């Protein structure tokens with residue numbers, strides 16, 4: 291099957307604007323432009339990463355796909371069906387196909403239920419008739435699949451470690467037999483050693499079950515280990531798209547370079563000599579987005595055209611795309 295026919299999720303021209311209101315009368319005085327005209331495809335069995343600083347719109351993108359927030363414009367196709375034009379009844383029938391793994395597994399699990407009970411409840415909601423024994427067996431199978439024992443299945447969330455809770459969150463997502471899993475910062479609340487275990491688990495499950503992931507994170511090093519393709523997001527827009535290897539070997543956009551500069555390098559000699567791009571100032575407010583290139587107030591390479599005109603995202607080479615007026619002049623393109 292060619293890549294085009296193998297697209298499971300296609301997001302086209304997605305905008306999410308939240309109205310900004312004032313006073314008791316809730317008079318609308320503007321918008322928060324959380325997501326601003328983004329398009330991307332996710333191929334079946336692959337992982338697409340979205341990276342960016344906190345507040346860049348990546349989590350809102352995930353929530354729009356799940357219809358947890360209302361899209362202002364655009365289309366979101368799952369297996370060719372537009373999720374945004376479906377009736378609530380139609381959406382109910384397919385929503386189990388897209389699941390989310392949350393950053394804070396503790397907050398997303400019912401504290402009054404044991405792990406096995408949480409899984410059984412999700413299994414029971416699939417509409418088919420299950421005997422109690424079938425539910426018990428399937429819950430145990432899923433818990434085992436994510437590396438948890440029957441004994442841990444009898445614990446409440448507060449009796450588990452962070453890593454164990456995240457494994458329960460993954461088992462709960464798998465209980466819906468999903469085609470796409472949106473992983474929203476799934477390891478950022480965990481210790482580094484546990485992060486690696488969860489990433490390895492997600493990678494193994496993807497291979498075994500043919501899962502497709504949309505992986506949202508602020509940590510580029512984590513995304514590198516799991517994503518095939520990465521989109522860098524800034525103020526609700528994609529500024530660069532590339533393979534995860536190219537993100538490290540030949541980043542083009544100054545913002546991607548700045549994010550990479552912030553990752554510590556273990557080798558002291560490399561750390562001493564490498565060139566850093568320091569980001570000045572804070573991310574501007576999505577209520578008052580800067581004119582032209584949204585990155586220009588913080589970009590060390592900004593010129594007049596950057597302040598006036600939004601750069602188009604263009605192909606630099608292969609599948610590598612970048613939205614920057616000056617990437618050719620300022621940033622030597624190193625072919626991978």
Ligand code: SF4
Nearest residue numbers: 583586589596614615
């Ligand atoms: Fe910097 Fe200009 Fe490129 Fe924007 S378009 S990233 S301001 S050089």
